[in-house]
Amino acid sequence: MKKSVGLQTLLFPMPALLVGTYSEGDVGSAMTAGWASVCCAEPPCLGVAVRQVRKTHENIVRTGSFTLNIPSCDLAEAVDYLGLASFHSVPDKLARAGLHVERAARVNAPLIIECPVSLECKLVAHLDLGCHTWFVGELMDTHVEETLLSETGKIDVGRLDPLCYAMSAKDYRHLGKVVGPAYSMGKAKDKGK
């Protein structure tokens, strides 16, 4: 039996990502985001929610660019710090977090070197919804740490060990064991057809 718990924005699981942008003078900046998703397959688009008071918000509007960077669990402390600290008061927060950036190939935003997956996005749409803006970027390139790729180009998700954010519990978690294959295990339900 379910009960109403009021207006709690609960989704499980969500990723804990770093949004990479350039502040004025091409100073690399990163903000932690737990609200992001693929938005479209063709053209490939990704979206992320950013509070309007954030420096990252201003940077995305000015540069028309952002990157989404997927951290492994060993970066949890740095990721949490980049969610707590504001560029407005700690402009060197990226260095304090022990992270480094490099230029993206196709957009005006930095890749976070220590994150094993980085996605370059060119701003194509946005929705001002309230305290957050939902920014949508068209994917321009995807970068993956070579050692995580199999011969067929698939990512070894176990070794990637992506950092997961659990709302309500307010903690970070590992991704766990495999339940079963997608686009396959549901076929059993069709047997009675």
Next chain:
Amino acid sequence: MKKSVGLQTLLFPMPALLVGTYSEGDVGSAMTAGWASVCCAEPPCLGVAVRQVRKTHENIVRTGSFTLNIPSCDLAEAVDYLGLASFHSVPDKLARAGLHVERAARVNAPLIIECPVSLECKLVAHLDLGCHTWFVGELMDTHVEETLLSETGKIDVGRLDPLCYAMSAKDYRHLGKVVGPAYSMGKAKDKGK
């Protein structure tokens, strides 16, 4: 060292959700979605990507309503089936999946009874991006299985056992062990300040 792998829309982890809508005649329908996110805190909004060929797309536009329902891992077979089967060719796919619906309190869309968390959303914005539309709904109510709630109202995420979708590997996974507390473990990075 990262290498470019072309345009791969990779995010880890993502939830495997069921989108609940009404087809004509208040027939409950559900579609599996792996691309969804909270979009705004105030007002609370959630978004989901839906292919334009899907019955769910037509239903959301017609009713201005949808629900997002979070399944536990024990529903993996049903969830996978609801991603494979189309309402257009299998109108009773919800029954075949062994799932049931009940009326939502505040929107014109059904809750999936078997899912331990359900979110009622009223359509407030959308972006037609290409083969998918990104629908944004304002959260009108949140329902949680009572047995998952602690005395302080927090969800026991371990018992919820949410179904996670791992792109690239194309499989479903459990959420794993705790890495550390959010809004807390990053404070260690501030010690040199």
